[in-house]
Amino acid sequence: SIERVILFSVLISLMVGGIIIILIYISKGTNPIIFFIKQIRDNIEQTVKLGREMGISGREIEMVRSDTERFTEIFIHILPGVLIIGLAFNTLMNYLVAKYLWIRYKGESYFVDSRDLIEWRIPEHFIWLLIGSGILSLIPIGITRYIGLNILIILLFLYFLHGLAIIQFYFIKKNIPSSLRALGYIFILLFIPIIVIGLGVFDLWVDFRG
Numbered sequence: 290s291i292e293r294v295i296l297f298s299v300l301i302s303l304m305v306g307g308i309i310i311i312l313i314y315i316s317k318g319t320n321p322i323i324f325f326i327k328q329i330r331d332n333i334e335q336t337v338k339l340g341r342e343m344g345i346s347g348r349e350i351e352m353v354r355s356d357t358e359r360f361t362e363i364f365i366h367i368l369p370g371v372l373i374i375g376l377a378f379n380t381l382m383n384y385l386v387a388k389y390l391w392i393r394y395k396g397e398s399y400f401v402d403s404r405d406l407i408e409w410r411i412p413e414h415f416i417w418l419l420i421g422s423g424i425l426s427l428i429p430i431g432i433t434r435y436i437g438l439n440i441l442i443i444l445l446f447l448y449f450l451h452g453l454a455i456i457q458f459y460f461i462k463k464n465i466p467s468s469l470r471a472l473g474y475i476f477i478l479l480f481i482p483i484i485v486i487g488l489g490v491f492d493l494w495v496d497f498r499g
Contacts, residue, residue: 326361374443419490
């Protein structure tokens with residue numbers, strides 16, 4: 290199934306990435322993640338320095354520094370979730386492109402049927418994980434909050450894909466041309482991702498494809 294393809298690809302990528310990090314740490318004595326964090330903070334300091342040279346007031350500079358450091362801290366803690374989403378999205382895109390090229394040039398498919406993709410949905414019990422992770426993300430305790438945030442953003446990504454499957458279902462049902470579908474997906478990504486996530490969530494009760 291498509292879920293197993295993506296899950297195994299993400300797990301293998303994470304394992305390979307972890308091995309690379311360990312090897313770099315052993316050979317150079319530097320943790321790439323800590324190095325990455327240091328680079329971000331160095332860039333913040335460079336921005337602050339540039340602001341001072343441009344004559345920006347100290348108060349405004351400190352506000353920028355404070356907001357940037359807060360954003361950086363949050364980003365660092367949700368990095369596992371962002372990384373998993375990035376790997377899953379990349380795997381999905383590679384899968385769809387490979388499937389398209391294979392069907393076009395080989396004339397038959399060894400991949401998951403397209404009908405299965407447009408009817409794909411998240412298991413119903415995942416809604417409790419969504420609610421639970423949302424509650425955890427609101428608890429003002431560092432590690433608990435960030436665990437909740439990581440789970441939450443991964444689930445929101447899955448519900449976004451669920452919503453996309455619903456939209457693709459109606460694109461095909463209404464025979465929308467491929468060029469217009471592409472424009473529609475660009476519009477969705479840029480302007481209404483929250484609405485698409487909502488479609489995925491409320492499909493549990495409404496069943497938009499029923």
